[in-house]
Structures are given as structure tokens and as C-alpha cells.
Amino acid sequence: MPTLYGLTTCDTCKKARNWLTRFGIAHDFIDYRAQRVPPETLKAWAQQLGGWDRLINRASTTWRSLPEARKAPGSDPEWTLLLKEHPALVKRPVLVTDDGTVSVGFTDKSYKMRFGT
Numbered sequence: 001m002p003t004l005y006g007l008t009t010c011d012t013c014k015k016a017r018n019w020l021t022r023f024g025i026a027h028d029f030i031d032y033r034a035q036r037v038p039p040e041t042l043k044a045w046a047q048q049l050g051g052w053d054r055l056i057n058r059a060s061t062t063w064r065s066l067p068e069a070r071k072a073p074g075s076d077p078e079w080t081l082l083l084k085e086h087p088a089l090v091k092r093p094v095l096v097t098d099d100g101t102v103s104v105g106f107t108d109k110s111y112k113m114r115f116g117t
Contacts, residue, residue, distance in 0.1 A: 006093035039080035
């Protein structure tokens, strides 16, 4: 069963959840503010996506409010610490399907391609 990670209050996450429900795709939803994603999982997501930059939402208010020194983590432990402190920095939603494939964001087209609907 696919797992969707995001924030309960995020409009894009709501759209993704509604899309999955509309197409009859059973899924789990995890609010990653309430249930923190383990550092090793975040690192695995970043690796699969092609780096931390693909996992981080640099357009967010949270990112813009960070001190400049925090915006350039130099190692995986520094990135995971930053995300532990500021889980809203993770792009959303994060979709993990049964085969372990990770994707970020939501569009109708990308989900149709992903689920073959």
C-alpha cells in the first residue's frame, strides 16, 4: 500500500489524498510534523531523488526565514538535523509506493503515470 507523507493542513497534500481516494487507491497518510521521519529514511529519499536539493522546499517561508548559515548543510547528518528541526522544509507530498519508489509533489498527470490510471 502506498504511503503519502505530508502535512494535514497542506492543500497540495489534500489534493493528492483526494486523488488517491477518487481513483480507489488505498494508502496510508503520515503527517511528518506529528510523526517524524527517521533520519535514515530522509537520507534514502534524498539519495533516490538525486540529492538533498530535490527533497527540500526552498520556496517555503520556513526556508526563507532560516539564517544563511543554516542554508548550506555540508553533510547528511547536518541535513537530517535541519529537517528534524524543521520538517516543513521537506517538499510535499512525498509518495512512497510498495516497490520503494519515492516521488515528491503532486500533479494529476504525474499520479496518472505513476499508477497507470
